[in-house]
Amino acid sequence: MSGAGTPTVPLLEARRVVKDYPSVKVLKDVDLSVAEGDTLAVIGPNGAGKTTLFKVLSGEVFADSGSVLFRGADVTRMPEWKRVRAGFGRSFQVARVFKDLSAAANVLVAVEAAFRNMPPGPRKLLACDPARAALERVDEALDEVGLSARSRVEAKLLSHGDKKRLELAMSLVLRPTILLLDEPTAGMSPADRKSSVDLIAAVKTRHGMTVVLTEHDMGVVFDLASHVAVLHHGEMIATGSPAEVRENPLVRKIYLGSGAGHA
């Protein structure tokens, strides 16, 4: 915590990020700043470039120009797996899990990736058994997202909402400093949506993470976000607290008038 007036380095920052695809200019000079502990919601109509921004932030694609800074260090060209090791976690708009593996095996892969420096003991090593601490972490994570009863089910047989939960469990065991969630409640029933919002809020406080998410559902946004950024045709047109953004006349005109949500 710093006193008022002392400038602190944002946890994650995008500076004048440009990303083009052959036929479209997707991101045009996008600036973004996320302070430690924030929950930032990036909102905007379909095709605004939210997912593309997430890809640039997480390293799935690199920006054409501009830079991405993590704790003030330039990570613009750092490959995604190194960013993950540095503290990034990410979920996908359409949940991606290892479909032929059981839910527990999915989480185990994540735990072992995070525990790289914690091999099992020599006897266990020969038998190839996962370390006991790793198995405990798997159970804990599945429990945390409410999937304990489904731990042996192959991931491809899980419901849409459960896949999203499984993905969250996989991200959580990495103990990320910053978690990027692309539409965490897309396609969920209102009940599922409510429980997901509660879950995200709970794990955020428990693990003290910083969260960046995109969302179409304004209810979810105003429940979770401490800050909101509005992306429109690849341009960041407004940023601020939920209340500020809600009152922003430009946002009201462009976004809320488009019928994409309600405030």
Added chain:
Amino acid sequence: MRSPLSAPIARDAAIALVIVAVLLAMPLVAPKGLVFVVGTLALHIVFGLSWNLMFGQTGLVSFGHASFFAIGGYFYALVARSFPDLHPLLGFAGAGAFGVVLAIVIGLIALRRSLGVYFAILTLALSQIVYLFLSSFTPLGREDGFTGIRRPVLDMGLFEIDLARGDNYYLFIVLFSTLLCAVVWWVRHSQTGRALRAIQQDPERAAFLGINVAGNRLLAFAIASGVTAVAGALYGPWLQLLTPDVAHWTLSARPILYSLLGGVSSFWGPVVGAAGFAILEYGTRTLHGFSEIIIGSILLAVVLLFPGGILGGLDALRRRSAAPARTAKETVR
């Protein structure tokens, strides 16, 4: 406490023990010709298993696996001829190390950008280069092959084992192959193996767990190549002759066929596939001209009827018959 996530070491060790015991007893009961087929089969099982470590486990398709088998074979033969006093076990290990180093060099170039069918084509091109090199390089015997590869004497410190005597080399091959299969089993079921499986399922997702996808793919390629190079090294003294044909693309097709026939998603798939293939070949060996047609049709039938191979098909049958019981149990919980 056994977790469902633990490796099935007790079961697999028991299966392996039974198979090894049967193979070791072969010379006592089987005719010489059959013993020769089985010794070759042991090496081909290693060949198939190591290929499937790349394919079934990691998702890499290589069409040039035979080149590493051949490289290991010629490497050992050349070393054994050039340094007759070198311990043969060092020669075999050296062949493996040579295969690993070569795979890393090739992998650093080939695996960088090219995946899927591009990697397959690159490895196919590589095997053609190796084939042409072996057919035209005089010190390696060119088309006539590398002749007079001796079965060595193993100096075990207190005593010596002459592998040229009786069935000694056969027994040696069976035991050494078992060791190589154990190496593949261990990699497959280790933490690294689980990361490889994740890469096979979805490389992008794996990368977002902090897994170094390129590094692990290279590792799988290197291990598979090293293991198969040792199998190739053992093959030379078994035949006492190596011809460029061991690098031919038709040999590279073998581990693919074994894996598809047996099932790519199980460790035992290539073992079952190689054994099935050998049985078919042995059974049809007198039917000149028809052998290929029969083997081909059976392969086609299996792959069409059971996309998961023989073991995949058996698994599906077992699941189907167990399904009602399982649902009942699940609802109780």
